[in-house]
Amino acid sequence: MSRLATILLCAVAFGAIAFLAIFEPLTQSTREDLEAARKGLVLHLDPSKVRAIRISTGVNKLEIKRVGNSWQLGAKSKDRADSALIDRLLLAAAQLRYFDRIEGKEIKSDSELSNYGLRNPKRSLEFDGAEKVTLFLGKDAASEDRLYARTSNSRDVYLVGDELLKLAFRELGEFRDRRLTDLSSSEVDRIVIRRQGGELEVSRDATGWQIVKPLRAAANEEKVEDFLKRLLGLRITEFVGESPGDLSVYGIAEGKDEISFYVGGSTRHQTLRFGTDKSGTLFGQFTARDSVYRLPPESLQLLQVSPEDLRDRRLLPLNLDIVDLIRVRTPDKEFSLRREGDGWVVKDGAVERTASSAAVRALADAVSTAQVSAYDSVAEGKLSLFGLEPPRCTLSFVAVLSENTPETRAGEQVIASVAIGKSEGGHLFVKIGEAPEVLSVPESLMNAIPLDPVAWVSPG
Numbered sequence: 001m002s003r004l005a006t007i008l009l010c011a012v013a014f015g016a017i018a019f020l021a022i023f024e025p026l027t028q029s030t031r032e033d034l035e036a037a038r039k040g041l042v043l044h045l046d047p048s049k050v051r052a053i054r055i056s057t058g059v060n061k062l063e064i065k066r067v068g069n070s071w072q073l074g075a076k077s078k079d080r081a082d083s084a085l086i087d088r089l090l091l092a093a094a095q096l097r098y099f100d101r102i103e104g105k106e107i108k109s110d111s112e113l114s115n116y117g118l119r120n121p122k123r124s125l126e127f128d129g130a131e132k133v134t135l136f137l138g139k140d141a142a143s144e145d146r147l148y149a150r151t152s153n154s155r156d157v158y159l160v161g162d163e164l165l166k167l168a169f170r171e172l173g174e175f176r177d178r179r180l181t182d183l184s185s186s187e188v189d190r191i192v193i194r195r196q197g198g199e200l201e202v203s204r205d206a207t208g209w210q211i212v213k214p215l216r217a218a219a220n221e222e223k224v225e226d227f228l229k230r231l232l233g234l235r236i237t238e239f240v241g242e243s244p245g246d247l248s249v250y251g252i253a254e255g256k257d258e259i260s261f262y263v264g265g266s267t268r269h270q271t272l273r274f275g276t277d278k279s280g281t282l283f284g285q286f287t288a289r290d291s292v293y294r295l296p297p298e299s300l301q302l303l304q305v306s307p308e309d310l311r312d313r314r315l316l317p318l319n320l321d322i323v324d325l326i327r328v329r330t331p332d333k334e335f336s337l338r339r340e341g342d343g344w345v346v347k348d349g350a351v352e353r354t355a356s357s358a359a360v361r362a363l364a365d366a367v368s369t370a371q372v373s374a375y376d377s378v379a380e381g382k383l384s385l386f387g388l389e390p391p392r393c394t395l396s397f398v399a400v401l402s403e404n405t406p407e408t409r410a411g412e413q414v415i416a417s418v419a420i421g422k423s424e425g426g427h428l429f430v431k432i433g434e435a436p437e438v439l440s441v442p443e444s445l446m447n448a449i450p451l452d453p454v455a456w457v458s459p460g
Helices: 003-038 083-094 110-116 163-168 221-232 297-304 357-369 443-448
Strands: 052-056 061-067 070-073 098-102 123-128 132-140 146-151 157-161 188-195 198-205 208-213 238-241 258-263 269-276 282-286 291-294 325-329 334-340 343-348 351-355 374-377 393-401 411-424 427-432 437-442
Touching: 052 083, 070 083, 083 123, 083 163, 110 132, 110 146, 123 163, 157 163, 188 221, 188 297, 208 221, 221 258, 221 297, 269 297, 282 297, 343 357, 351 357, 357 443, 411 443, 427 443, 437 443
Parallel strands: none
Antiparallel strands: 052 061, 052 123, 061 070, 098 157, 123 132, 132 146, 146 157, 188 198, 188 258, 198 208, 238 291, 258 269, 269 282, 282 291, 325 334, 325 393, 334 343, 343 351, 374 437, 393 411, 411 427, 427 437
């Protein structure tokens, strides 16, 4: 190849690169704008690609930035924008149609733009996405609910409806997300409530929700989830202040009347503090948003939740699949039910017989579903008052491990034990393991616990 041919080939290649890098995007943008105009649209805008919106009134400016799947108010503000409102705004901009258009070539000079309030317009919306485009809003037209507009890409003037105007140009507070938080209950794994009368703490572990303070007990999953939904679903009545300042003005004090929750194993918490001023108005300060709000009066009910409200009132939720052995002890004798293959055997001394699998299942179901009607804290030496010293009978549910694991040694591992005392007024007194409480359950529980080993033998 000659030197001249090489030079010409390089020039052609450079030209192609320049066209693709510079002119092609411009012509593509022009084509897209023309396509939008053909459809009667003012803007060619893809809402999903907009990263920021800047709204200017000539006096005030507001920036709304996309952060992940939500929107943030201001470049430095910690507060969230109402995502639903921003989505409606973007959709209105993308679907903004014109009723009439005055082509730019008909406008001889910039001074003629003054007739439409578009020479130095005060109101504008800038959309920053794949490319930036600004929509300028001018004077109201003679027709009701219509005004003039133009874009930064063209001198064309459009006659448009005022829906976008009403959505975009409003008080700052109206852009704020009135939800307390955008977290879901599944993200929270610990809750601490501090109020007069003591502290209540619940925590989620591998087995579910547990009450940690003021006592240790299983929590009812549905009740905790319901509490979290009410807490996380709180709606703000009014935004009072950007900066907390002197919280005592609102009757708010740190460490008093507050709910903290922790997300995803984090040691950092988000706290909602409550307080009332002299007029009795309820205020809240949420540390995750650094602002003070007016809250609905019923929000205070969240502080009043008690351990009894959240407690799991089932006697002993039991997974029979992990139980290999059930021991039944009375003051007079002991026998056992042992898993064997797909069934069970009952062992009474040296005698073993096939046990009724249905009876074993009925026992597990009865223990798992029996509802506790009362909890009594009992000091040592007082168990005899409930017929528990000694108990009428004791059930021990045991797992038998064939080999060591990192957590446990091979052999028998007691899953839980239930001591059963006397009956009184239709109730049966029961104690679980070493727990310092005596529980009252329906005395019908004994129907599922025959104390004669013969009653467990399979009839087949």
